[in-house]
Amino acid sequence: MVAGPTSAGPGKDRLRLWIRLLRASRTIEAELRERLKKEFDTTLPRFNVMAALYRAPEGMLMSDLSRFLLVSNGNVTGIVDRLVSEGLVARARRNGDRRTSMVRLTEEG
Structure with a gap:
């Protein structure tokens, strides 16, 4: 049938x-x-960024973070900017290269 x-x-x-x-x-x-x-x-995107950084205590490149979260670089940059201003994450240039930034949780984060 x-x-x-x-x-x-x-x-x-x-x-x-x-x-x-x-x-x-x-x-x-x-x-x-x-x-x-x-x-x-907090918001889910902020939580997702902080959770990813928690799993990477040595920090992550911003580009790796955006790939891991499946979002644009600009999206991650905005969230990280706010988290930096609140003292929850720290951002540093990688080996003097101004094009790449490492992000990691702070003690407060």
């Missing part, structure tokens, strides 16, 4: 599953964002 266009075949089941997973993911992310704001007065 050939399945017609209205039958619920494996393709539709997969699509329904993906939609449910997407909804669950969005619900979890919204809750996480709310808790980060309420309990730590």
Whole structure:
């Protein structure tokens, strides 16, 4: 028997599953964002930057940090600028090269 266009075949089941997973993911992310704001007065992007730096105690190049987080260099630069101004991270030039910066958590961060 050939399945017609209205039958619920494996393709539709997969699509329904993906939609449910997407909804669950969005619900979890919204809750996480709310808790980060309420309990730590921070945002998810700031948390992601600090968590990545926590895993790299020696620091990370800004370009590596943006690749790791799958965001643009400009996005990371803005977040790091604010974290530097708050004393949570430190930025230093790498081996005198003005084009590259290393970022690491501070004691406060």
